[in-house]
Amino acid sequence: GGREDEAMCGRPLGMRVGPNNTLFVADAYYGLYEVDPDTGETKTLVSTKTPIEGQKLSFVNDLTVTRDGRKIYFTDSSSKWQRQDYLFLVMEGTDDGLLEYDTVTKEVKVLMVGLRFPNGVQLSPAEDFVLVQETTMARIRRRLRCFNLLFITFRYYVSGLMKGGADMFVENMPGLPDNIRLSSSGGYWVAMAAVRPNPGFSLLDFLSEKTWIKRMIFKLLSQETVAKFVPKYSLVVELSETGSYKRSFHDPSGVTVAYVSEAHEHNGHLYLGSFRSPYIGRLDLQRV
Numbered sequence: 001g002g003r004e005d006e007a008m009c010g011r012p013l014g015m016r017v018g019p020n021n022t023l024f025v026a027d028a029y030y031g032l033y034e035v036d037p038d039t040g041e042t043k044t045l046v047s048t049k050t051p052i053e054g055q056k057l058s059f060v061n062d063l064t065v066t067r068d069g070r071k072i073y074f075t076d077s078s079s080k081w082q083r084q085d086y087l088f089l090v091m092e093g094t095d096d097g098l099l100e101y102d103t104v105t106k107e108v109k110v111l112m113v114g115l116r117f118p119n120g121v122q123l124s125p126a127e128d129f130v131l132v133q134e135t136t137m138a139r140i141r142r143r144l145r146c147f148n149l150l151f152i153t154f155r156y157y158v159s160g161l162m163k164g165g166a167d168m169f170v171e172n173m174p175g176l177p178d179n180i181r182l183s184s185s186g187g188y189w190v191a192m193a194a195v196r197p198n199p200g201f202s203l204l205d206f207l208s209e210k211t212w213i214k215r216m217i218f219k220l221l222s223q224e225t226v227a228k229f230v231p232k233y234s235l236v237v238e239l240s241e242t243g244s245y246k247r248s249f250h251d252p253s254g255v256t257v258a259y260v261s262e263a264h265e266h267n268g269h270l271y272l273g274s275f276r277s278p279y280i281g282r283l284d285l286q287r288v
Helices: 003-009 083-092 203-207 211-220 223-227
Strands: 012-017 023-027 031-035 042-047 060-065 071-076 095-102 108-116 118-123 129-134 138-142 145-149 153-157 166-170 175-182 188-195 234-239 245-251 260-266 269-274 281-284
Touching (some): 003 083, 023 060, 031 060, 095 118, 108 129, 118 188, 129 175, 234 260, 234 269
Parallel strands (some): 060 118, 175 260
Antiparallel strands (some): 012 023, 023 031, 031 042, 060 071, 118 129, 129 153, 138 145, 153 166, 175 188, 188 260
């Protein structure tokens, strides 16, 4: 189905393998599911029909699971906009948060609020903190206090002396970060849904503080038309365990894989997903 059928059909976004090879899936419209890949049997864990702490889940996005399968950390990108209207979310910059689901107690908790387009999420190798990507250009909250930053990855501590605390991991990234996954070096792969030209003109940077222009654009143009103005430039970066840049891979014209949304490393290859292209790309890391 097309865009108009998404809300009825659902849209699986994040997917992780849990203990016993079960799959945990985040569906943008329906919530969190546990799936048996052998039988196809599904079980609802968190439904978007049930408000969490009084907040509606409208855009469940990504998830990360502890090795023992006990805790699932997931993002809800918006309580207002659904995935099919993600460009409205990008332009408006409404906020939402990071949540935790306990597979034993069945309890759902809100861990962070006020995040601007919370997107990809990843546990650290030691599982002592969670990284949360904030995709849009906006004010970023740290311990519920506001200050101005651009396109950051946020860190939330889930264990240790700093449990419950949060800080900034990376700021002012060269693009809009989508999903984040572990790399074999102990760091992280970050896929950029769009780039911020430097030097050059960045439409998103230009519009970030010009609310009236953004409103006018969507009154005059459809989402499909606006999407055509987003460059197909594809970018994936590898971050170290401390958040420094190690290397990057570019497809300036988007000929091979356009609109990269995820980079997943497996057996020496980097598998590239896209939120618009109907295929998966593969990069041999031994040859680059």
